[in-house]
Amino acid sequence: MIRVSLKHGMTKKFSLRFRDAMFVVDLGDKRLVSQYLESIGTDWESYMVRNPDFILERIRRYIPPPEELYKSVSMLFMLYGPAKCVLSEKPLFNEDAWSASKHVLEEIRLGHVSDV
Known part of the structure; x- marks a missing residue:
């Protein structure tokens, strides 16, 4: 582009x-993934920097x-x-x-x- x-x-x-x-990330999916990430001792922002593919494969996004x-x-x-x-x-x-x-x-x- x-x-x-x-x-x-x-x-x-x-x-x-x-x-x-x-x-744009589906907020319901983000909430669920965030809960999981917190359970393993990390958070959304940190994981998006380290391993965005892990998150992006598990959430819906829309334009x-x-x-x-x-x-x-x-x-x-x-x-x-x-x-x-x-x-x-x-x-x-x-x-x-x-x-x-x-x-x-x-x-x-x-x-x-x-x-x-």
């Missing part, structure tokens, strides 16, 4: 937040309605797009990424991305 520099310091954080904005998705993804782009890398001092989004982000937002706005 949007290509960003793999060397930028914010790439991983942006990718994870973009994933979480696009695919929110267009209005909700547009708002969260737009805010994410505005927050991370201009974020400068500490080393290169370049923003996360270059000109091509900003152009792609506009197309992504338009597809979201038109309802082509959300679950029905």
Whole structure:
């Protein structure tokens, strides 16, 4: 969808937040998995960092309605797009990424991305 520099310091954080904005966790499933994780002495946030596949294989996720998705993804782009890398001092989004982000937002706005 949007290509960003793999060397930028914010790439991983942006990718994870973009994933979480696009695919919202079912709260009932999250509660059940959280209870299990607590029973083994850990929590959701820690396990999502160490072993996200374990959690993501055990929960349902959905893509929110267009209005909700547009708002969260737009805010994410505005927050991370201009974020400068500490080393290169370049923003996360270059000109091509900003152009792609506009197309992504338009597809979201038109309802082509959300679950029905």
